[in-house]
Amino acid sequence: MSTKTALDFVSASEHKAFDLQHRKVINFNIDRYDNAVSNGLKQWNNLENAKRKAHSIKWRVMENLDKLLPEFEANFQKNGGKVIWANDTVEAQREILTILRRVQAKKIVKSKSMVTEEIELNAFLENNQIQSVETDLGEYIVQLLGQKPYHIVTPAMHLSLADIAKLFHEKFDTPENATAEQLTLKARELLREEYLLADVGITGANFLIADTGSIAITENEGNARLSTSFPKVHIAIVGIEKLIPSINDLDLYWPLLANHGTGQRLTVYNTILSGPKREGESDGPEEMYVILLDNGRTDLLAQKEQRQGLYCIRCGACLNACPIYKNVGGHSYGTTYSGPIGSIITPHMKGLQEFKHLSYASSLCGKCTEVCPVKIDIQKMLLLNRRDSVKEGFSPQVEQWGWKTFAKVAIKRNWIDFFNGKWKNFFLKKFFTKAWGSKRTLPPIAQTSFSKQWKEQEKKDKTY
Amino acid sequence: MRSALFLLFTFELFMSSRDKIIQAIKAAALEEVPLPAAVGNPITYEDPVQKFSDVAKAVGTSVLEAESHQAVKDHLMQTYIPEVQTRWGLEQPLRMVSTLPEMEGLAEQITDVALDPHSLENVDMAIMSAQFGVAENSALWVPETMIRVLPFICQHLVLLVDSRQILNNMHEAYEKMGLGDDSFGAFIAGPSKTADIEQSLVLGAHGPRSLAIYLMA
Numbered sequence: 001m002s003t004k005t006a007l008d009f010v011s012a013s014e015h016k017a018f019d020l021q022h023r024k025v026i027n028f029n030i031d032r033y034d035n036a037v038s039n040g041l042k043q044w045n046n047l048e049n050a051k052r053k054a055h056s057i058k059w060r061v062m063e064n065l066d067k068l069l070p071e072f073e074a075n076f077q078k079n080g081g082k083v084i085w086a087n088d089t090v091e092a093q094r095e096i097l098t099i100l101r102r103v104q105a106k107k108i109v110k111s112k113s114m115v116t117e118e119i120e121l122n123a124f125l126e127n128n129q130i131q132s133v134e135t136d137l138g139e140y141i142v143q144l145l146g147q148k149p150y151h152i153v154t155p156a157m158h159l160s161l162a163d164i165a166k167l168f169h170e171k172f173d174t175p176e177n178a179t180a181e182q183l184t185l186k187a188r189e190l191l192r193e194e195y196l197l198a199d200v201g202i203t204g205a206n207f208l209i210a211d212t213g214s215i216a217i218t219e220n221e222g223n224a225r226l227s228t229s230f231p232k233v234h235i236a237i238v239g240i241e242k243l244i245p246s247i248n249d250l251d252l253y254w255p256l257l258a259n260h261g262t263g264q265r266l267t268v269y270n271t272i273l274s275g276p277k278r279e280g281e282s283d284g285p286e287e288m289y290v291i292l293l294d295n296g297r298t299d300l301l302a303q304k305e306q307r308q309g310l311y312c313i314r315c316g317a318c319l320n321a322c323p324i325y326k327n328v329g330g331h332s333y334g335t336t337y338s339g340p341i342g343s344i345i346t347p348h349m350k351g352l353q354e355f356k357h358l359s360y361a362s363s364l365c366g367k368c369t370e371v372c373p374v375k376i377d378i379q380k381m382l383l384l385n386r387r388d389s390v391k392e393g394f395s396p397q398v399e400q401w402g403w404k405t406f407a408k409v410a411i412k413r414n415w416i417d418f419f420n421g422k423w424k425n426f427f428l429k430k431f432f433t434k435a436w437g438s439k440r441t442l443p444p445i446a447q448t449s450f451s452k453q454w455k456e457q458e459k460k461d462k463t464y
Numbered sequence: 465m466r467s468a469l470f471l472l473f474t475f476e477l478f479m480s481s482r483d484k485i486i487q488a489i490k491a492a493a494l495e496e497v498p499l500p501a502a503v504g505n506p507i508t509y510e511d512p513v514q515k516f517s518d519v520a521k522a523v524g525t526s527v528l529e530a531e532s533h534q535a536v537k538d539h540l541m542q543t544y545i546p547e548v549q550t551r552w553g554l555e556q557p558l559r560m561v562s563t564l565p566e567m568e569g570l571a572e573q574i575t576d577v578a579l580d581p582h583s584l585e586n587v588d589m590a591i592m593s594a595q596f597g598v599a600e601n602s603a604l605w606v607p608e609t610m611i612r613v614l615p616f617i618c619q620h621l622v623l624l625v626d627s628r629q630i631l632n633n634m635h636e637a638y639e640k641m642g643l644g645d646d647s648f649g650a651f652i653a654g655p656s657k658t659a660d661i662e663q664s665l666v667l668g669a670h671g672p673r674s675l676a677i678y679l680m681a
Contacts, residue, residue: 032663043600045574055642066489085482137669138660154660161662181663188670196582222616222656222671229613230581240485247641251506251634254651255601256600262659265519269616269671270651282574283581284612294481380570414650 005334005355006083013328013361022158022329029157030320036263037317043255043265054252055375056114058311061243062301064215068210068243069271069292075213079275081288088295094200095291095372096235100130103287109191110137110226113154113204114314115237115293118336118400120329122200123323132202133194135223137187146173146284152315153261159274159331190225200229205238206313208290211246214274215290218257220267221428226316228273234285238293241310248273260315279350279418296349309345318368318378324361326347330419333358340368344381347389355387413451420448467678508632512599513679514522516630523654524667526676529627533566536624536678540591541570544676548589552673558588561614564624567591572613581613590618590672592671594652596629598637604677605637607649615652621672623652627679 016022030348044050061068073083086092102107108125110116110132123145125132134143138155140150141164149155156164164183168174174186203224205215215223215236229232244253250270258264277284301307319325319339330338335346335355343358359382368378389395409415424445436442446453474594479487509515517527528544531535545558560571561584567573571591587638592615594604604623607616641649656671668674 029663036663066486069486069489085480085485087481087484091481136660137658137668142662149636154663157662157663161664164661180664181666183661184658184666184669188668191670192585196585206495219657220656223669225616225650226613226670248638251638264523266603266651266653267653267655268652270603270653272649274648280577281648282579282611284579286519292485292486294488298485298492301489302492304493353481429579454476463542 003271003354005354008334009332009357009361012332013406014439016061016329016332017327018439022035023327025160025328026329027156028160030261030326033263033320040259040263040265043259048229050245050252050256051373051375054256054313054373055308055311057244057249057252058374059308061245062241062307062310064245065240065243065301069240072208072210072213073292075211076275076290077213079213080278081213081275081290084289084291086291086295091120092237092293092295093121093124093340096237097128098453099233099235099386100125100128100200100285103199105130107131107133107194107198107235108200108202109135109194109198109223109227110139111201111219111227111233112155113202113237114149114336115239116202116203117149118295119237119293121237121260127199133198135189135191135194135221135227136219137184137221137223140187140362141167142192148331148334150338151319152314152339156450158331164335169234180289184258185202192226195223195226195230197228198231200233200235201229201231202235202237203227205236205242205290206257207249207250207357208238208243208292209250210243210273212272212274216250216254217260217269217273218254218267218272219269219271220262220264221378222269225269225271228271228285229283233287233289234273234286235278235289235291237291237293237367240297241312247421256399257313257315257462260317260371260373279387298317300345300348303348305384306344306348308376309341309348310379311459312341312345313374313378314341315373317371319375322369323365330359333361336455339375340382344378344385346375347385352385352392353394356385359383359385398431420446484600494601506633506635507600509599512630512632513627516597516602517679519599520654520677523602524657524675525602525654526638526674528676528678529681530624531676531681533564533624533680536680537567537570539678540622544622545589548674551665552620554588558584560591561618562585562591563611563614564591564593578629579611581611581617582629584611584617585619586613587614589620589622590614591622591624594625594677596640597625598631598634598651600633601653603634603637603651603653605641605649606652611647615650616656617671618669620654620674620676621652622676622678624678624680627681632678 038050044234084095122132134140141156150158163180168183207216207219256269260427317343322340335342347355362382364379366379520527563570563574594606597604654670655667655675657667658669659665
């Protein structure tokens, strides 16, 4: 049977796909993104080569993860930082709470991080009476609304200027028709206070650099820098797949990420952090932790054919390119990572049986593979997931019987013509009405099959 | 036999998260394969300084030229500061801070390591130097050995860079940086910005609202 998660996905998608206002906002936002990207991509001499190189470096990382992770650990510790390993959400939450309790933190500032979404950190901290403030503008907006990020790069992509102006008007009494500049300025003022007061800064990282033992953070707003400079403690929580072998590899990944994420040549700030404040420095955190999170990643690593799902640098290009994403929207997926990349990694990180339906949320048009800066063969991974879920026997019993019967019947003309149109329509309606959707009617099957009609016509022709 | 099983069981029980993750990775049976050779040559420019200046202007940075530190000081006082004040509607005299001894007299000097970074929250303009710039994307490398937060907490940032230190591309940048002498550093390319609201670009998100670069002859 289909799981509840799958049924929820189908009903949410059906609803969103016909929500015209949603479609208008998304198309508007993605159009702007497309323009910026087509402009930004002009900076490459040979983009194809760059992508191929990015793919092969990530491939080397995954094949050597057992050596590179300890290398990162050793180098980061040499710099004075501490490394914590966490197998799953519960361990990661517990480790963070232990640190926060020890330094008696009441308020933390967070810069944008999908991994903290993955471990549901905000809700967890709230339950433990610790206030967690999102400082990325988009994240701040969705936090105010009590929502989850809609998109891995642009969390508030589903909202129009008018929506946000209304929200700020209600919460902070800004003018009802405030401009994007005015709203940004308001958030800037409010959040500046938070950086100064926070006890701990929590961030993700875009890259873990093995040879220098550093983390690299990419941003435009400056909030990550502020979140990691003022508070006494900085915790970065990072998936183990974010590793790159050398600081020299950033020359490739930084521009690729910026180009594919927002269309920029390079984002405004690219920071390399290699440990806590040292002697002779006046600021920076006194303690710095990197939490290396597994949370299902080694399960994906164990799938040889699908391991490349771990190469992802989270640029969001495949989301913006996907005709399904553009119609059903980020929230319908019900997963931390939405869009094509989410559809291929979630089943491995959280269970194929529950998330196999995501492999079908695709037209297999291949646009995702085409735009991927690290050349992940996304549509092939989708097909492999479909194959595996059938192999594992996760497809519903009715579907299994249905296809078996269909294969038997369709292979012999006698069998096909055994049932007349009435019966065929009966079966079609019985099994496919729901999948066809409520917004369109199933076309009927002809009363007499084409082959029969042909024979009858031939007979008639002969008699004349 | 039983005791061996028991040992195995206790081992499992006391295995750290680190061991579990490393073991899971090893169990995935990785292959040892050499990395394919790097492909393609990075872009170089006929006039990197011109390219740097063009790209910087395109992302909203002001690019200025100066012969000496004194010239920068004069230009700041006579032209740039009044411009910033008019542009952003600032009437009060600005709180200026600098890490450059040459700016003495114009800006407060930051020399004290024991300085509380929180005391910088109302800095209007910071004047600092960058080690080098990159023509292809107008990024400036600002290694921060003394004060991390200054180029981010200030409202307006001014960076000085030697025009002989403008490199072509990021590949050259990494060669120049070497491996991790600085505990902290950032590439800065333009004023802080966001496009989180309807993808429309707003300069001045959380970091500085403007950036000016003086190319030093």
